[in-house]
Amino acid sequence: MNLPNKLTILRVIMIPFFVAALLYDGGANQNMRYVAAALFIIASLTDMLDGKIARKYNLVTNFGKFMDPLADKLLVCSALICMIELRELPAWMVIIIISREFIISGFRLVASDNGVVIAASYWGKFKTTFQMIGVVLLIFNIPALSTLTTIIVWIALALTVISLVDYIVKNAGVLTEGKM
Template identity: 40%
Template sequence: MTLPNKITLLRLILIPVMVVFMMIPSWNDLQIFNTTIGINELIVATIFTIAAFTDFLDGYLARKNNQITTFGKFLDPIADKVLVITAMIYLVSTTRIAVWPVVIVIFREFVVTGVRLLAVEKGTVIAASPYGKIKTAATMVALLIMLFSDFGLPLLVGDIVWYIAIFFTLLSGLDYVLKNKAVIFESM
């Protein structure tokens, strides 16, 4: 097994650990970034940060060392989606974010995955769009800001970055469908 695949597996292992700390009631609040955060919330945010970094690291190492594998292509996006959705569900449970944007994100992921499956069946590989890359970056930044109790910034800052991420989620999903409509209609 390649190092990038081991790093992807580490990300998957970190997710249930993060969930355990999400379920623990807050204890011993700390003052960080001019805001109060519970130790368990800090642990959740730290685990998310480490896991998000492994997303960058595994891809970088796989490309740099020419270790791109079918297993990695399959598992990496799943690990990313589960990590992001887990963080979003946590933020919904804390009432930091509403449910409807999370539903949009999940719906978009199902649509894009479905289109990718159709394309694979036709022997086509679909490259990631620039909008999708912006969506991913904005989503990770928004989640980091909100998980770290907005870094002492006004809540509006986290909200602005979050809604930028949702905008690019919609835009990238629409772009994905429009650019691949031939694959979709051929399958009907």
């Protein structure tokens, strides 16, 4: 159990505390929203940090390859589902984002069965960055930033669809008799 894997586990452990803080008092308590934002930001930073440490010090493990993207998806999806509960995002938008995650995970599973690793694309990394920024802005819920928040959320949604199409086009061979 190396440091990057511990950071990944920490991220997963933080999720219920983040959700509890965000949904406390129906999301009406601004101080708890600040706590939720801090937890989300720290968890998001561990996502960036664990990967850098793993690559820099050659600490990449099978556990990390499996758990790191799963922890990332759990964190972001938990936040987005909470935003539906708080009536700050429409369900259809969250369904599109979560569906993309399931589709890409399925592609990766099929590819893995054929000995192929599908690396994260730049589109996927941009998507994750905009989703995380959008979530933080939604958590803070600052009226003066509502237009910026809306723009960031729409960009995140567009990048979600673009990155899905990119993965499908680049990796269509995974679904046709395991050819790449």
